[in-house]
Amino acid sequence: MNYRNFDRILLHWNQTQNNRQMPWKGEKNPYKIWLSEVILQQTRVEQGLRYYHNFIENYPTVTDLANAEEKKVFKLWEGLGYYSRCKNLIQTAKTVSTEFNGKFPDTYEVILKLKGIGPYTAAAIASFAFDLPHAVIDGNVFRVLSRIFGIREPIDTTAGKKLFTALAEKLLDKEQPGLYNQAIMDFGATVCKPSNPLCNKCPFRNKCVAFQKGLIETLPVKSKKIAVRTRYFYYFLPAYRNQLPVRERLGRDIWQHLYEFPIIETDAETDTGKIIKKAVQNGWMDKAATPCISPVFSQKLSHQLIKAVFISYKTKTRDTAFKNYQWVTPAVLQTLPFPKTITQYLNRFLASRE
DNA sequence: AACCCGGGGGA
DNA sequence: TCCCCAGGGTT
Structure with a gap:
């Protein structure tokens, strides 16, 4: 025109x-x-x-x-x-x-x-x-x-x-x-x-x-297609007297400045038994612990697909393996910023288990 | 120039 | 599922 x-x-x-x-x-x-x-x-x-x-x-x-x-x-x-x-x-x-x-x-x-x-x-x-x-x-x-x-x-x-x-x-x-x-x-x-x-x-x-x-459906044109990478996050929630370890996510990755729990990440879906074995090796878990394993939480980002599993259990000590983490109560947890996946888990499972 | 960075809603 | 949304920064 x-x-x-x-x-x-x-x-x-x-x-x-x-x-x-x-x-x-x-x-x-x-x-x-x-x-x-x-x-x-x-x-x-x-x-x-x-x-x-x-x-x-x-x-x-x-x-x-x-x-x-x-x-x-x-x-x-x-x-x-x-x-x-x-x-x-x-x-x-x-x-x-x-x-x-x-x-x-x-x-x-x-x-x-x-x-x-x-x-x-x-x-x-x-x-x-x-x-x-x-x-x-x-x-x-x-x-x-x-x-x-x-x-x-x-x-x-x-x-x-x-x-x-x-x-x-x-x-x-x-x-x-x-x-x-x-x-x-x-x-x-x-x-x-x-x-x-x-x-x-x-x-x-x-x-x-x-x-x-008849070009309404074809315009505008975009040339690039974005590749999506899948990542598997296994979060560990060791409860010590109602407290959980958290830390701020730093470094060049997604969710900078948001908080998270201790995590093991893999590129491929991994049997939770293997993941737990690794957590025991890290000193994050006692062999005798009885973990509660959440269903998979799936979240699509623009370039990544995150599949997260939450493994919660009780501990009698605040293991030194968590020295880079701060232990917080549920009340403090509410004040910290978390990614959507973690918020969903907290709302759905933690609150209901009180 | 290519790639990275969230989460929600519509079809 | 895929696409798009009052885009911008980094490499």
Whole structure:
């Protein structure tokens, strides 16, 4: 289609058909905009909503967040995934609080330098908070533009991103960039949806290349397929006077800064008898112990499939083999951030065995 | 450029 | 099951 009319059609749809409501819509406070945008990275609005409210309630200003205890912030983030976002959130809060005296930077280039803020989030903050002419390019925008303009270039290559970025910047209404950016994302989320888009309600229907050529289901194009690795986690829960050993996950792996129990990991499914034998060798278990073995908890991550088994038992001593762990009561356990798999196990089994 | 990083919901 | 979601960082 002719790109000259694009923003007029979009904004007319926005004014007459769009009734999507969200708490940060029309927000001008850059702290709140930044927070909502980081929470929503690769995350559905419905999923992120209660996290947004919790954060605003606990940390009304960027300085409150900067001064918060890191563990408490992670606890608030627990369950949302992509935990490096949380780490970067804290770092950027401190940067804004100290280096910028608590005032959010107001140019695209400076905003982009902050940790955890990439091209999308920088454009969102710049346009929503400061009315600067930068086009957002997220999953919605890739989909809308690839379909309406019939672009078969893959969206996950450097060349593709460059192409879509150039087009998006050209289409942007520079007079009202915030309104336009909000409108194109709402349009992608409610009309030009990934599956079963509402083409019969679409104002671009007569001009949409994908609609006319029957490419709605094939656009946008992605080139890469991701490989998924399977890992087997065997967790050990030795109860000593109602206490369990835990430690923070550090190092370059999934679930950084979340907590876990003593673990034996394998690449292949292993007989629990063998695993327990190994735990005995480690000094984690007495041969005479009578372990309770949980069913397999399966969790799919973007690049990994985790199969976890929990082995609980009682001990009479706090074995020195657990010297790198801290022993905590169930009450303290509640305050620590855990990955979803462990939370599920704790909720389903530990509580019921009291 | 390729790869890594969660968890939930829809089809 | 597979795909997608208001992406970004590291190697």
